[in-house]
Amino acid sequence: MSGQEVVFTLLGVVAVGSAVLVVTTRRLVHAALWLVVSFGALAGGYLVLTAEFVAWVQVLIYVGAVVVLLLFGIMLTRAPIGESADLDSGNRWAALGVAVATAAVLVTVVVMGFGDARTPLRAGGGSAEELGAGVFRTWVLPFEVLSVLLLASLVGAIVLSRSDIGGDKGGDV
């Protein structure tokens, strides 16, 4: 194994390990903080794969915004500082089944699709220029479809949060 592979594997172990801690810890805020570690390890993984831009956007959006939003949400609840006894939902076995099934599908797809194929890493291969060219030349249609999806969810969020236009009165929005 080369140095890169060793680092990548270690980061993967950290990402998976902290992700497991997110769902097993008995303290709500610790779950959010373990999520920070998991996202950080993912960003490290992107860095090893020379995808610099994606790595820092991952930190900016997920650590800087999503986790902060989660923490803000938790602070608004009555969650105690210490351990909460009732964090485990009755659905946890079903959730575990769905998670394992999803992972199995993804792993199967990747293994069947790529098998032992390897692609050489070159410096700058994941830079902002390459990424921009890829997104806005080759993959511009999926990108626009995703934008419409995001726009729809934004409009939906506004409708849901505004009581004066939501509900039955504003059904034709």
Place this chain on the structure above:
Amino acid sequence: MLEVVVKLVLVAGAFAVLPLLVGQAEHKVMAHMQGRLGPMYAGAFHGWAQLVADGVKFAQKEDVVPRDADRWVFKLAPGVALVPYLLVLLVIPVGPGGQVALDLGPGVFFALAVMGVGVIGAIMAGWASANKYSLLGGMRVAAQLMSYELPMVFAASSVAMAAGTLSLQGIVGEWRWYWLPWQAIGAVVFFVAGLAELRRPPFDMPVADSEIIFGPYTEYGGLRFAFFLLAEYAGIVVLCGLTAVLFLGGWKGPFLNTELGWLWTLLKAAVLAFCVIWFRVSYPRMREDQLQKLAWAWLVPLSLAQLALTGVLKVAL
């Protein structure tokens, strides 16, 4: 190899010295603006050693952790607040031709992303202290970060669009004098949003000392509290450095750009730091709803207008 070591030592030195200089300047500038003397005794000459004395005092204090606190999170929080600013300092170029510790391709995004992580330290402190005032402060920190991060990223992207690169060195390389009027709105939005992210007055609602007793830092004392203070001043240094590099042309001055470039950068950052202190003395603290309104009703639309202006002119020219 030697070059890298020298650069790292220089960055560490800047990280140790510049925040203290800003702190000392704050003592003195505030004193003069308010018609009083400020610390005058420590070190004989105009109280220059006051901050050193403060540091010694902080180091002597007992390290107290409240009984009900979340111990590990409580102890970790000052580090999480401080270290990101050290990392951002690594990518800020002070002069032309590789006078930067780490020349990253997407430097702008690195700086903004890592600065955002620093705020998690304050949120962790607010939660882990097991104190109602701290919790209120933590919530305000989180709400403030969420509203001001967006205009800050927009304003920085506008410069990146104008320069056609995300590298901080590249941006200064492309900078011309007419960017000053062209990117003026973006500069103001970036600086104001940055001040809000650092929770400096008039955006210091989360740490409002007379209402919620320093918010997230209420339970902290000794060295850990000093770390939070240091993080605030290091944040000022980083914000002023970034604004100087992104919007004011970094090392480009009226003359001797290559020889004295680093001096121009430092000078611009120092003038901005002076403004930060000036704002603290001039403006009253904004209320929470005023804070949110300023971000969403003014800064976000303004930064979007700046993005549009940049795009239009970039295509037209």
